[in-house]
Amino acid sequence: MDNQIGLYIHIPFCQSKCYYCDFASYANKNEQMASYVSALKEEINQYGILLQNHQINTIFIGGGTPTVLSPHLLRTILQSLFHNFNIKSEAEITIESNPGTLDLEKLQLLKECHVNRLSIGLQAYQNSFLKDLGRIHTVEEFVQNYYLARSLGFDNINIDLMFSLPNQTLRDWMDTLKNVALLNPEHISCYSLTIEEDTPFGQWEAEGRIKLNDAEADRAMYHYAGWYLNKMGYKQYEISNFSKAGFLSKHNLVYWTYKPYIGMGLGAHSFYNGERYHNTYNLDQYIKLSGSIAVLKEDAEKISLPMQYAEYIFLGLRLLEGISVEQFNHTFQVSFEKLFGKKIEKLVKLGLVENNKNIIKLTPKGLDVSNTVFAEFLPE
CATH class of the missing domain: 3.20.20.70 (Aldolase class I)
Structure with missing residues (x-):
């Protein structure tokens, strides 16, 4: 682990x-x-x-x-x-x-x-x-x-x-x-x-x-x-x-690369054990709570699997080296092809992503409209 x-x-x-x-x-x-x-x-x-x-x-x-x-x-x-x-x-x-x-x-x-x-x-x-x-x-x-x-x-x-x-x-x-x-x-x-x-x-x-x-x-x-x-x-x-x-x-x-992190301090965000949350945004309250992590925590949300897939993909696509289909399959123990094959085909046809030996990355055109590309992977 x-x-x-x-x-x-x-x-x-x-x-x-x-x-x-x-x-x-x-x-x-x-x-x-x-x-x-x-x-x-x-x-x-x-x-x-x-x-x-x-x-x-x-x-x-x-x-x-x-x-x-x-x-x-x-x-x-x-x-x-x-x-x-x-x-x-x-x-x-x-x-x-x-x-x-x-x-x-x-x-x-x-x-x-x-x-x-x-x-x-x-x-x-x-x-x-x-x-x-x-x-x-x-x-x-x-x-x-x-x-x-x-x-x-x-x-x-x-x-x-x-x-x-x-x-x-x-x-x-x-x-x-x-x-x-x-x-x-x-x-x-x-x-x-x-x-x-x-x-x-x-x-x-x-x-x-x-x-x-x-x-x-x-x-x-x-x-x-x-x-x-x-x-x-x-x-x-x-x-x-x-x-x-x-x-x-x-x-x-x-x-x-969708790895865990802990945020400390006012309004800081964390992603840990498949859960996302943040600390209070109220400065006086933060000071008053004296670092008690149980009560500082707000908006805790267990991330659904479809949302985890989407986040993994659009965070990874921010990197110019793109994401590896093999790595995705290994991380989630599912088939990327089955889940997103048709979407990738469509994006390749539009010239927004390229799929080279199962490495998916944004094209220069895709970089300019990256948010549009990312939206394609959100759960429907």
Whole structure:
């Protein structure tokens, strides 16, 4: 039995909330940071007992902006993880950060506490766009933080970028990609801006105050990223992710290959023993419940077999290497051909997937309409 599992730790604090963000995160709640970490530490203790027979192969600390926490609170969390879990010596341990929240003391602490992968949210290489997004940092601060991390020996850095921003041209996007690729990070993620209703951007779009790129401009930016980053030595291995050889995000692969993971912290999601659930989204309640995993848990749902098939397929199809029919049959002890043969034939005819020696993958055309392809596998 595979006893490996991934951990996700959610830190819901930010210096200020970006205009597009609808994650469970808060600005100006600094006075609750210590009590939050105290509750999180207790949740870590409880999961440590539950998962004592598991090995941890990836940890991802996300947010929010985890690096807004003080060095003392960051150390508390990281030490607590190592104290309570059986973490493999080669485990990938990632922390998300924003430029302007990293300094020498914090980076040294992260290094000491075995964080070996930094994910830095840059988004754009023009200060005007950063301001328009509600980011708190400048490009100059990003470059400074990046070189500081390099000087301390961080040799696995991801940079998050966003395209299809209001008023962004293809030339602006090309400029962002070029400048970032020249820094030579190990991994680059490129996400198309999506507008969520309950955000300032959602409101401004409804009021006609911001104009978004049309689908054609969005796809032109996406295709350019694929072409250019490949030319610069990055292999696209997932819809939005590009990496140097050997630097794929092991934690995200846990999600895409349908492996179990436990989420700790406010609103964090888990997938464990065929069940999906999440923690409360209410910050005061999370703190009050002091990490009691039985009562933090909400919307627990046993995933039906047809839904497991569908999730396995559409998560796996996010990866450019696709899914193996043989692996699917082995995992579920059923016949992929019997269940989905006709659907695959139809998608192949439409030019959206290819079936090569029983490896099913999206075509370039399929990548552009991936959600339409995924919907084909949902239980009827």
